[in-house]
Amino acid sequence: MRDAYHEELDALSEKLVEMTRLVRVAMTRAVTALLDADLKLSEEVISSDEQVNKLDAEIEETVFDLMARQQPVAGDLRTLITSLRMSNDLERMGDLAVHIAKTARRRHPDSAVPPELQVTVLEMGQIAERMIAKTGSVIASKDVEMGLELDSDDDAMDRLHRRLFDVLLSPKWKHGVEPAVDITLAGRYFERFADHAVHVAEDVVYLVTGQRPEEIIDLS
Amino acid sequence: MRDAYHEELDALSEKLVEMTRLVRVAMTRAVTALLDADLKLSEEVISSDEQVNKLDAEIEETVFDLMARQQPVAGDLRTLITSLRMSNDLERMGDLAVHIAKTARRRHPDSAVPPELQVTVLEMGQIAERMIAKTGSVIASKDVEMGLELDSDDDAMDRLHRRLFDVLLSPKWKHGVEPAVDITLAGRYFERFADHAVHVAEDVVYLVTGQRPEEIIDLS
Numbered sequence: 001m002r003d004a005y006h007e008e009l010d011a012l013s014e015k016l017v018e019m020t021r022l023v024r025v026a027m028t029r030a031v032t033a034l035l036d037a038d039l040k041l042s043e044e045v046i047s048s049d050e051q052v053n054k055l056d057a058e059i060e061e062t063v064f065d066l067m068a069r070q071q072p073v074a075g076d077l078r079t080l081i082t083s084l085r086m087s088n089d090l091e092r093m094g095d096l097a098v099h100i101a102k103t104a105r106r107r108h109p110d111s112a113v114p115p116e117l118q119v120t121v122l123e124m125g126q127i128a129e130r131m132i133a134k135t136g137s138v139i140a141s142k143d144v145e146m147g148l149e150l151d152s153d154d155d156a157m158d159r160l161h162r163r164l165f166d167v168l169l170s171p172k173w174k175h176g177v178e179p180a181v182d183i184t185l186a187g188r189y190f191e192r193f194a195d196h197a198v199h200v201a202e203d204v205v206y207l208v209t210g211q212r213p214e215e216i217i218d219l220s
Numbered sequence: 221m222r223d224a225y226h227e228e229l230d231a232l233s234e235k236l237v238e239m240t241r242l243v244r245v246a247m248t249r250a251v252t253a254l255l256d257a258d259l260k261l262s263e264e265v266i267s268s269d270e271q272v273n274k275l276d277a278e279i280e281e282t283v284f285d286l287m288a289r290q291q292p293v294a295g296d297l298r299t300l301i302t303s304l305r306m307s308n309d310l311e312r313m314g315d316l317a318v319h320i321a322k323t324a325r326r327r328h329p330d331s332a333v334p335p336e337l338q339v340t341v342l343e344m345g346q347i348a349e350r351m352i353a354k355t356g357s358v359i360a361s362k363d364v365e366m367g368l369e370l371d372s373d374d375d376a377m378d379r380l381h382r383r384l385f386d387v388l389l390s391p392k393w394k395h396g397v398e399p400a401v402d403i404t405l406a407g408r409y410f411e412r413f414a415d416h417a418v419h420v421a422e423d424v425v426y427l428v429t430g431q432r433p434e435e436i437i438d439l440s
Contacts, residue, residue, distance in 0.1 A: 064298070064301075067297055067301075068293060068294060068297070071291050071293060073288060073291060074288060077287055078284070081284075081287075081301065088305075165401070168401060169401070173397055176397070177388060177396070177397060177400045178389055180397045180400050180401055180404075181385070181388060181389070181401075181404045184400075184401045184404045184405060188408060
């Protein structure tokens with residue numbers, strides 16, 4: 001049987017997983033809202049971010065409370081500080097889903113994504129969803145292998161991000177400046193979303209192995 | 221006389237101030253590089269970011285080391301965790317200066333900023349420099365008044381950011397898509413830079429007063 005303290009640590013990890021679940025739903029909806037110019041869905045993403053922020057605040061409070069009451073050392077201390085950092089990353093990922101939803105809302109009833117970029121944006125959305133789903137699994141299972149996979153997902157996101165710019169800056173682009181601004185910002189939001197997912201996975205890998213992912217990959 | 225432990229805490233604070241100094245130099249140079257299409261200056265910003273990252277890593281190591289050896293409680297513990305967070309924010313601000321320098325480098329020998337936006341971008345740069353300078357003073361002096369000023373600087377940055385978009389999206393814009401993409405990204409980097417400065421100041425205000433800035437402003 002686990003003591004009350006370790007039950008509280010487990011509860012913290014469950015809250016982080018719950019955050020990934022909420023962020024995943026937000027991202028899925030934000031991408032659909034963006035591609036389909038769905039105003040109702042954008043509003044849902046924007047208003048439900050409050051739940052993510054609430055969990056972030058709760059986690060911060062629990063971490064400070066546990067530190068003050070239990071004076072944890074070594075591994076437990078590292079777990080607590082890392083939880084704080086992962087919570088901040090996930091909160092930020094929620095904000096980025098909101099930014100994508102707001103881009104959709106700003107152009108409604110038009111779609112912010114011109115036809116020739118719909119597939120690329122859809123793929124970026126799918127990678128983002130896959131990454132946040134894996135992030136949740138990595139937190140729950142402490143699966144180092146899966147944590148390391150996030151790096152190649154991030155590479156795939158970067159490739160799609162470059163493809164966006166290739167289309168935007170090609171002489172064939174005929175949509176003018178406004179959609180170019182929207183796509184530039186949306187591309188940046190997806191890219192940052194992926195970076196934060198990588199950070200969370202790196203923190204888990206570090207907690208489990210004591211090594212940063214680049215050290216593990218160098219050795220393998 | 222202070223004991224060795226509190227000397228180490230002071231040293232931590234000095235390192236944070238040193239980070240603000242490096243980030244300030246980087247931002248000043250990045251803005252000049254952007255406005256004057258100065259390739260050499262861009263390269264300097266990009267290569268000197270290593271020093272900022274090094275300080276961030278040192279601060280992280282010191283914090284973990286102090287936590288493990290000293291098992292600090294209450295105020296000291298909060299100081300350590302907050303130092304970690306401020307260091308991360310400052311490291312990110314260094315990255316944003318690098319992103320601005322890279323925007324300048326990408327368009328060299330052209331300037332990424334069309335003539336009618338030079339003044340606005342210059343003002344955004346000046347606010348960014350003022351904010352990072354104040355951030356350094358706030359960390360060093362724990363001056364709550366100055367910490368709260370960062371909020372109105374951030375509002376000024378937001379107004380300039382909106383002005384950028386007004387110019388970009390006006391029917392008079394004649395520079396096409398590529399400069400619009402550059403300006404959109406640069407605007408986003410300035411805005412995020414300001415957000416991180418506000419976060420750092422908020423953390424200091426919280427350390428000193430035990431209250432988040434919005435609570436203090438509500439009461440005044």
